[in-house]
Amino acid sequence: MPYSEAFKDHLTNPRNAGELADANAVAEETNPVCGDRLRLSLRVVDGSIEVARFLAYGCPPTLACGSVLTEMIQGKSVEEARQLTRADLLNALGGLPSHKQHAAALAVETLRTTLESGCSGLLSW
Amino acid sequence: MSSTRRVYLDHSATTPADPRVVAAMMPYLTERFGNASSVHFFGQEARGAVDRARREVAGLIGARSNEIVFLSGGTEANNLAIRGLCEAVEPHGRHIITSSIEHSSVRGICEALEKRGWEITRLPAYEDGIVKVEDVRSSLRTDTVLISVMLANNEIGTIQPIQEIAALIRQERAQGCKHLWLHTDAVQAAGRIPIEVEQLGCDLLSLSAHKLYAPKGAGALYVRRGVRISGQNVGGHQERERRAGTEAVPGIVAFGTAARIADEELSVRNSHTAGLRERLESTVAERVPDIVFNGHPDRRLSHISNISFRFIEGQSLLISLDLEGIAVSTGSACSSGTLEPSPVIRALGRNDELARGSIRFSFGKDNTVADVGYLVDVLSRVAEKLRSLSPLNPKAMASRRFPQTVGRD
Numbered sequence: 289m290p291y292s293e294a295f296k297d298h299l300t301n302p303r304n305a306g307e308l309a310d311a312n313a314v315a316e317e318t319n320p321v322c323g324d325r326l327r328l329s330l331r332v333v334d335g336s337i338e339v340a341r342f343l344a345y346g347c348p349p350t351l352a353c354g355s356v357l358t359e360m361i362q363g364k365s366v367e368e369a370r371q372l373t374r375a376d377l378l379n380a381l382g383g384l385p386s387h388k389q390h391a392a393a394l395a396v397e398t399l400r401t402t403l404e405s406g407c408s409g410l411l412s413w
Numbered sequence: 414m415s416s417t418r419r420v421y422l423d424h425s426a427t428t429p430a431d432p433r434v435v436a437a438m439m440p441y442l443t444e445r446f447g448n449a450s451s452v453h454f455f456g457q458e459a460r461g462a463v464d465r466a467r468r469e470v471a472g473l474i475g476a477r478s479n480e481i482v483f484l485s486g487g488t489e490a491n492n493l494a495i496r497g498l499c500e501a502v503e504p505h506g507r508h509i510i511t512s513s514i515e516h517s518s519v520r521g522i523c524e525a526l527e528k529r530g531w532e533i534t535r536l537p538a539y540e541d542g543i544v545k546v547e548d549v550r551s552s553l554r555t556d557t558v559l560i561s562v563m564l565a566n567n568e569i570g571t572i573q574p575i576q577e578i579a580a581l582i583r584q585e586r587a588q589g590c591k592h593l594w595l596h597t598d599a600v601q602a603a604g605r606i607p608i609e610v611e612q613l614g615c616d617l618l619s620l621s622a623h624k625l626y627a628p629k630g631a632g633a634l635y636v637r638r639g640v641r642i643s644g645q646n647v648g649g650h651q652e653r654e655r656r657a658g659t660e661a662v663p664g665i666v667a668f669g670t671a672a673r674i675a676d677e678e679l680s681v682r683n684s685h686t687a688g689l690r691e692r693l694e695s696t697v698a699e700r701v702p703d704i705v706f707n708g709h710p711d712r713r714l715s716h717i718s719n720i721s722f723r724f725i726e727g728q729s730l731l732i733s734l735d736l737e738g739i740a741v742s743t744g745s746a747c748s749s750g751t752l753e754p755s756p757v758i759r760a761l762g763r764n765d766e767l768a769r770g771s772i773r774f775s776f777g778k779d780n781t782v783a784d785v786g787y788l789v790d791v792l793s794r795v796a797e798k799l800r801s802l803s804p805l806n807p808k809a810m811a812s813r814r815f816p817q818t819v820g821r822d
């Protein structure tokens with residue numbers, strides 16, 4: 289299955305790459321099987337994700353999922369972001385080969401942990 | 414963003430067929446279509462062409478024509494060499510010595526034999542990617558029947574001390590150890606370094622046509638006169654009972670022509686690829702930080718360069734280059750959710766990060782200096798971009814970007 293245009297675009301022009309200096313929710317997850325890593329940093333203001341940044345190491349789908357994820361959650365409320373599923377990411381990327389779908393799972397998992405890191409932190413949202 | 418420029422730097426994977434080779438082969442697809450086993454004119458015409466190709470392939474490695482068995486490719490040559498020999502000599506022992514950096518075909522064959530009770534010793538390749546003859550010596554047992562070590566590695570290009578291993582075997586034979594044979598996979602080496610089987614001293618040697626500017630689907634095994642192997646394909650008398658099946662005449666003719674041209678042009682091709690590689694390695698070293706060159710700097714094939722890029726995963730670099738029209742390869746694979754960092758780079762003692770971030774650039778006779786320039790420009794840009802988003806890169810972590818919109822505090 290060839291990669292979609294959307295996928296290639298995220299790979300060549302990653303959105304929101306980097307790390308926020310003033311993030312109030314940060315987490316990094318590693319896929320234990322393949323070693324791919326995704327790190328998210330968010331700045332949440334009044335219960336909504338104002339800014340999202342990602343760093344990723346791994347195969348192309350992991351990078352593309354990180355990029356598309358930040359694009360999809362920026363501006364959303366924490367509650368809305370929590371509803372995001374693997375399928376949403378896959379749709380946004382025009383699908384992924386079945387053996388690469390774990391990249392989307394890693395992205396969703398990293399998002400959940402990041403949101404939790406913020407909730408249990410000092411900040412009240 | 415889409416570019417039309419295409420630069421092929423994956424000649425260790427395969428090469429395009431040389432127009433001279435295609436021209437030689439074409440008539441055997443059409444008017445000279447005979448079966449080389451037929452006694453009539455058509456058959457004899459095909460037979461003559463196969464015989465000529467056999468002389469040409471033998472010529473490339475200094476063998477006699479009757480020592481060449483035509484096959485479908487390098488993988489089949491390795492199968493016939495190892496399985497065919499092991500089957501024939503099984504009563505004398507079930508121990509094989511091989512290296513830890515063999516091509517996946519040899520690795521796979523050894524694993525299959527291991528499941529059937531054979532014992533395999535895999536020699537280390539150390540940091541420079543070259544096996545040590547002393548290790549071969551100390552691994553020898555009374556039941557060792559085969560040593561299979563590649564002539565040159567496909568990922569890092571390192572050239573193995575086959576001649577020295579052969580000398581060791583001769584000593585062993587002189588001391589009465591009669592059932593010990595040497596196979597070498599020369600698929601990458603052939604046409605790139607001069608090979609003389611008499612000097613090399615191996616008993617079996619694998620070749621593949623498509624690495625030599627001939628089409629895919631042809632290969633050969635050199636079997637030294639007097640060495641017995643069990644055919645793996647039975648049911649016909651072709652290839653002196655060693656490989657049953659109607660000869661694939663067009664592919665064989667192409668292979669022969671390609672072997673002759675490779676022999677004639679060997680030194681020209683070598684100095685050409687050596688120059689391009691030197692250019693690549695020196696400019697990459699200047700322009701891309703945090704890289705590690707893999708493999709011995711001198712004792713390697715002139716057309717291969719293998720570089721590990723820290724903080725980056727090989728597949729991502731490969732696809733990013735591909736999107737800009739540049740074709741390279743990586744030894745690591747991420748499939749079915751499992752990670753396999755290149756086993757060859759791991760065997761050099763490199764950690765997982767370096768093994769995952771290794772890229773092989775392999776030049777061919779038609780690459781140009783401009784290709785290298787384009788590659789280095791794209792590579793330095795793409796590597797920097799991927800590093801800017803890598804959580805393994807301390808600089809990406811440190812240079813935290815500030816939000817574009819100013820948040821409320």
Ligand SMILES: Cc1ncc(COP(=O)(O)O)c(C=O)c1O
Pocket residue numbers: 425426485486487488489491516518563565566567598600601621622623632
């Ligand atoms: C060292 C080595 N051995 C064997 C092979 C297999 O040859 P073939 O593709 O003709 O089966 C290759 C090809 O990649 C190779 O590089």
